[in-house]
Ligand SMILES: Cc1cc2nc3c(=O)[nH]c(=O)nc-3n(C[C@H](O)[C@H](O)[C@H](O)COP(=O)(O)OP(=O)(O)OC[C@H]3O[C@@H](n4cnc5c(N)ncnc54)[C@H](O)[C@@H]3O)c2cc1C
Ligand code: SF4
């Protein structure tokens with residue numbers, strides 16, 4: 011644990027076009043996505059529609075399609091794309107030397123909200 | 124050209140009168156940046172400094188990026204020298220080569236080399252470059268393990284190549300691939316190990332990385348992606364590389380090319396500010412005003428660079444700041460090219476997409492070309508080119524200048540010549556301007572005149588054009604041109620053709636299926652490349668479809684892509700609204716026994732499943748299982764002999780039966796027995812959509828066989844076979860396919876029908892809409908009237924089943940892909956808050 015960034019695991023543990031979750035002690039889950047372009051994103055693991063687990067969706071480009079009713083959610087903004095409306099909180103995340111680092115402050119703020 | 128431990132160029136410098144220079148400049152590092160900086164200084168004021176350059180390598184200054192051509196045998200060392208001995212002499216520079224500087228004394232303003240030689244400075248320039256990163260695995264120090272950085276490394280590789288044998292290159296980036304190319308040209312058998320799933324992932328996107336891998340493999344290199352090195356093995360010298368998956372690759376030479384680190388040890392020891400590199404300001408001055416630094420060893424504005432172009436800019440700013448008007452360095456945007464392998468690859472800027480990024484993709488399979496330009500707010504922010512890099516510098520220029528490209532957006536992907544073709548900026552106008560004999564479709568040799576003629580003769584849609592004159596009927600790369608011709612000739616009267624597979628492609632499901640077989644396409648990236656996909660990695664509609672089509676076309680050979688499967692198939696269970704899963708074990712033909720019932724009851728209790736339900740397909744569905752618990756649940760069910768019911772899959776689900784002649788007073792045949800046989804034959808097969816079978820023992824039809832995808836009604840004289848029923852959203856009763864006499868014939872027909880459906884239906888199309896689309900007559904013709912064809916279908920089905928009938932639950936329970944079920948990490952906000960409070 012280094013300052014403002016928390017190491018949550020190795021980058022290779024998330025497949026390209028895949029996602030893994032972090033479990034928070036209050037029962038909430040954070041989903042961390044890795045795109046084909048090797049970008050990392052972190053979102054609260056709840057679809058703005060009916061709470062679908064976004065981590066289980068299919069990742070394409072910089073979006074994920076929710077496994078429950080196919081809403082498409084932008085990974086960078088957390089907003090629903092297309093006709094749908096809704097938004098899910100995002101959390102700053104980055105990779106450094108093969109490790110995944112997530113913003114501690116933003117995690118605390120998100121989980122407190 | 125060795126100058127081991129000698130000073131050249133300025134003999135007796137210390138005693139000589141100061142003909143040049145009043146101040147003394149000492150340079151540590153005789154590499155690309157150090158010497159370039161000196162050149163820039165001399166160009167501005169040749170008389171300002173008396174210069175001494177220390178170099179760790181025993182050479183004059185040479186062009187490091189040309190080491191790859193030296194290794195590949197395209198150049199000799201003499202040809203890559205930048206500044207020969209005469210240059211040092213002519214400029215009164217003292218070169219101390221082969222004697223690295225060991226310490227800097229900032230208070231005394233001196234540097235001391237390994238040999239003990241101490242020189243004083245007024246200004247010191249550090250240009251120590253980078254150190255290759257050596258992954259800390261056992262065996263890394265064995266003789267035969269080298270990096271790829273300097274001439275000594277190249278000499279070691281050349282000596283190893285002379286002895287022949289196997290080489291392993293660890294690292295599939297630019298450097299690693301150049302090393303691999305050189306070694307394989309020199310006759311070694313080369314394996315490249317790359318940790319990431321695609322080659323050069325920093326420079327290339329997945330599609331281009333895949334093309335590169337395919338081409339290198341075609342040239343005889345072995346490329347292992349996702350390969351994690353565990354150890355380098357050998358007794359006294361390198362003998363092989365052991366991977367974490369347990370395999371070992373023999374090697375007499377191992378080249379590590381996994382990355383570089385700024386060489387900062389000297390600066391750090393001298394107490395200079397060092398982050399990732401030696402920190403410098405816009406004039407390349409370090410935290411000590413008397414000391415400058417330049418090149419790969421520095422960090423400017425948080426960035427470090429590993430290419431030469433930024434160094435040139437740094438060197439200019441350095442010389443301006445030191446001897447002329449300060450100009451200031453502002454950071455660089457970089458681009459990359461692969462030099463030596465004869466494969467044209469280019470990339471620049473940011474091509475990873477992201478918010479507001481728009482991709483323009485061009486894939487020309489016939490010429491092996493992939494181009495992708497990424498725009499954001501009408502500006503080029505990134506480009507990846509494979510196969511044709513001629514326009515790389517143009518895109519790079521647009522990128523650096525940040526020009527608004529909205530006026531040439533439609534044509535930008537075709538390159539500079541096309542996009543700046545003045546009056547041709549409208550694609551329709553460009554097509555209109557073509558002469559009648561201009562070739563439109565290269566595959567079928569169709570001219571513009573022929574296409575226009577067939578449109579005038581009544582072909583009002585893309586498909587009609589394809590059918591009448593063959594244009595765009597093969598590889599499809601001319602589809603855009605044909606569409607423009609249609610629009611020109613007909614305006615709004617163009618009929619839109621059958622729906623394309625999704626927005627990423629102009630091909631229909633049928634086109635895609637046909638081309639996968641005809642062109643022998645064997646992976647998703649290959650399909651996307653050959654069929655001109657317009658997005659880099661597809662979408663959630665096309666990827667699962669392609670994955671299925673490939674799996675159906677190449678049973679046993681195609682490697683399934685997990686990331687292209689819907690979550691249910693990825694986790695082998697049904698996702699429910701609260702994010703838990705439900706699990707349905709197979710109950711063959713609806714039969715069960717005490718052991719199975721007990722196992723199910725135990726699972727329900729052990730994992731606290733809130734509900735168990737008898738399904739419409741005569742099975743038991745266990746609800747509310749947490750993702751983490753799935754493998755354990757399956758292990759328990761497996762232990763009682765139960766396997767996955769595929770209730771989650773586009774696959775064979777249930778075979779519903781009645782009790783038939785075994786128990787029922789009306790039963791004419793053993794409907795339960797036939798149901799069990801049908802299920803044992805067809806379970807595990809992936810389909811375009813879910814597939815259900817039922818067998819009833821008499822026309823009373825207790826198993827409701829006439830609303831199933833395949834229904835069998837047993838009668839006294841044999842078996843009536845019904846197809847295409849659906850009890851779903853749109854209720855549809857079956858069509859009678861035919862009647863057969865024996866149980867075996869019934870089974871053969873079931874297999875043939877399933878296979879026809881698997882080979883012809885569109886992904887996510889159930890049998891009912893499929894049959895309504897193609898007509899029951901078509902199905903009868905293929906299965907009833909054509910006995911040879913039917914047998915072939917049956918045989919293909921059984922062949923494909925020989926690969927797919929294993930239980931996915933068993934593999935998972937045994938630990939395969941276990942990470943799919945586990946959390947990546949854990950976060951305890953309360954503990955953190957408490958810790959903060961305590962502070
Ligand atoms: C094989 C290869 C191919 C490359 N291809 C390309 C390419 O195609 N395009 C591109 O843009 N870039 C390429 N590069 C990268 C490019 O070569 C570097 O960016 C560039 O050389 C960096 O210049 P530099 O002066 O900072 O470091 P270097 O050129 O490495 O010079 C540093 C010098 O300092 C010396 N030194 C270190 N410590 C001491 C010390 N204590 N005392 C004395 N001397 C010391 C080192 O021995 C070295 O000679 C390639 C690199 C390699 C190795
Ligand atoms: S379908 Fe016929 S054989 Fe089967 S249970 Fe019903 S009545 Fe009996």
Ligand code: FES
Pocket residue numbers: 057058059060061062076077078079080081
């Ligand atoms: S819950 Fe995500 S689409 Fe409905």
